[in-house]
Amino acid sequence: MQRTGQRTGQRATAPQVEFGARIGRPIGALVASCIDLLYPPACHLCGEPPAPGSAGWSCAACRIGEAPHQRCGRCAARLPEVLPDGATCAACRRRPLALDRVIALADYSDPGLRKWILALKHGGRADLLPTLATQLAVACPPEHLTDRDTRLVPVPLHPLRKFERGHDQAAGLARELSRQTGVPVRQALRRTRATLAQGSPGARSRRANVAGAFAEIVEERRQIHGRRVWLVDDVLTSGSTLEACARVVRRMGARRVGAIVLARAASAGGGS
Numbered sequence: 625m626q627r628t629g630q631r632t633g634q635r636a637t638a639p640q641v642e643f644g645a646r647i648g649r650p651i652g653a654l655v656a657s658c659i660d661l662l663y664p665p666a667c668h669l670c671g672e673p674p675a676p677g678s679a680g681w682s683c684a685a686c687r688i689g690e691a692p693h694q695r696c697g698r699c700a701a702r703l704p705e706v707l708p709d710g711a712t713c714a715a716c717r718r719r720p721l722a723l724d725r726v727i728a729l730a731d732y733s734d735p736g737l738r739k740w741i742l743a744l745k746h747g748g749r750a751d752l753l754p755t756l757a758t759q760l761a762v763a764c765p766p767e768h769l770t771d772r773d774t775r776l777v778p779v780p781l782h783p784l785r786k787f788e789r790g791h792d793q794a795a796g797l798a799r800e801l802s803r804q805t806g807v808p809v810r811q812a813l814r815r816t817r818a819t820l821a822q823g824s825p826g827a828r829s830r831r832a833n834v835a836g837a838f839a840e841i842v843e844e845r846r847q848i849h850g851r852r853v854w855l856v857d858d859v860l861t862s863g864s865t866l867e868a869c870a871r872v873v874r875r876m877g878a879r880r881v882g883a884i885v886l887a888r889a890a891s892a893g894g895g896s
């Protein structure tokens with residue numbers, strides 16, 4: 625039932641543009657209305673009718689980032705009200721993150737976004753990837769994703785975890801973002817060992833947990849050298865995993881390294 629609603633939601637948007645462009649606006653609009661009647665738009669996550677202003681992909685309960693905030697220009701942490709958007713947060717001033725920039729849709733505490741991520745990671749809903757990638761593409765300043773010297777590099781999942789989950793959400797997200805923006809995706813990193821799930825340990829042990837857990841894929845060095853790299857992952861928890869990956873791609877010769885994630889933990893920042 626949910627899946628039907630989700631498919632119809634996607635189907636209602638894509639053909640409208642195509643028909644409109646091919647057979648002229650009035651007929652295209654008429655055809656679009658007929659498609660809307662046959663396949664009413666539905667929230668891509670739960671199948672409920674979309675909320676006004678959501679561009680047809682999300683109902684009110686599944687809306688992402690309901691309350692926008694000013695964010696740190698480096699780590700995307702929420703800033704105090706008094707600071708302007710893009711200012712550097714206190715944690716980054718103390719210890720800058722090993723990433724030049726982090727782009728996130730919202731904090732992980734955002735109830736709407738958490739629903740999408742849980743469905744994607746643990747509910748087998750790989751069908752949500754196109755919608756989430758579209759939102760990420762919208763969140764990225766366009767000049768960052770049109771540079772032909774840019775590469776998307778997913779944070780690699782250990783094969784054991786991939787087997788457990790049935791799919792690799794970071795790789796899927798990177799592939800979908802690549803399909804929508806034209807920026808090439810490269811599997812330039814590999815896991816050398818499985819790491820403990822990020823979450824409970826303290827910051828210091830998190831860094832130890834991922835130390836040496838990633839290595840370059842040597843054949844990819846030519847693709848990374850001199851390029852701007854966006855690491856892609858679902859959630860920035862402490863920042864340690866993304867920082868460990870950033871160090872490897874910098875050693876491969878990347879000139880700038882940022883991270884694109886769906887969510888960042890509100891407590892992360894300054895490379896903790």
Ligand SMILES: [Zn+2]
Binds near residue numbers: 685
């Ligand atoms: Zn919904």
Ligand SMILES: [Zn+2]
Binds near residue numbers: 696697698701713893
């Ligand atoms: Zn910061």
